[in-house]
Amino acid sequence: MNTSLGIQDNILAAVGYIIPVIAMIVYFVEKENNFLKFHCLQSIILSMIVIAIFSIISSIICFLQFIPAVGSILSCVFLLFLIPIVLVIFLIAIFLAVKAYNREYYKIPYIGDQVEKIIYKY
Numbered sequence: 001m002n003t004s005l006g007i008q009d010n011i012l013a014a015v016g017y018i019i020p021v022i023a024m025i026v027y028f029v030e031k032e033n034n035f036l037k038f039h040c041l042q043s044i045i046l047s048m049i050v051i052a053i054f055s056i057i058s059s060i061i062c063f064l065q066f067i068p069a070v071g072s073i074l075s076c077v078f079l080l081f082l083i084p085i086v087l088v089i090f091l092i093a094i095f096l097a098v099k100a101y102n103r104e105y106y107k108i109p110y111i112g113d114q115v116e117k118i119i120y121k122y
Contacts, residue, residue, distance in 0.1 A: 003033050013039035013100035017093045020047035034119055039100045042108060042115045046096075049111075050089055057082065 003009050005026070013036050016023030020043050027040035057078070064075040099106035107113065 001033065001035075003030055003036055005029065009033050009036040010101050010103050012036055014097040016040045016043045017097040017100060020044060023047075035103070035105070038105065038115055038119050039096075041118060042111060043096070045111050045115065046092075046108060053085075057085075 001009050003012060003026075005012070012022070012026050016026060016039055023040040023043040027037060027044060030036050030040070061075045061078050064078060065071045067074065096106060096108075107116070
């Protein structure tokens with residue numbers, strides 16, 4: 001189904017998971033397509049959570065660097081834990097994009113329920 005932007009909703013929803021800035025723009029521009037609004041808002045909330053997690057981790061890494069002698073080692077170890085976290089987040093985004101492209105309402109636990117309440121106002 002085409003949106004008010006003239007692009008198919010499943011394509012915009014899938015791209016929104018990969019590029020959350022597009023999801024934010026589409027969410028505020030699109031007025032009628034609840035499928036698209038659901039996926040865009042879910043992408044926005046998920047991105048905000050990921051940004052918060054990375055902010056906390058980077059703060060911890062910065063703090064660890066001020067510990068004499070072992071700070072550099074601890075911060076490097078912490079950075080090594082970031083690699084699998086980034087990989088998992090990327091795989092989740094791909095999974096959600098595929099689900100959206102296939103026109104499936106895949107709800108992330110808790111986040112999806114809250115998004116449904118906002119979109120469908122119940």
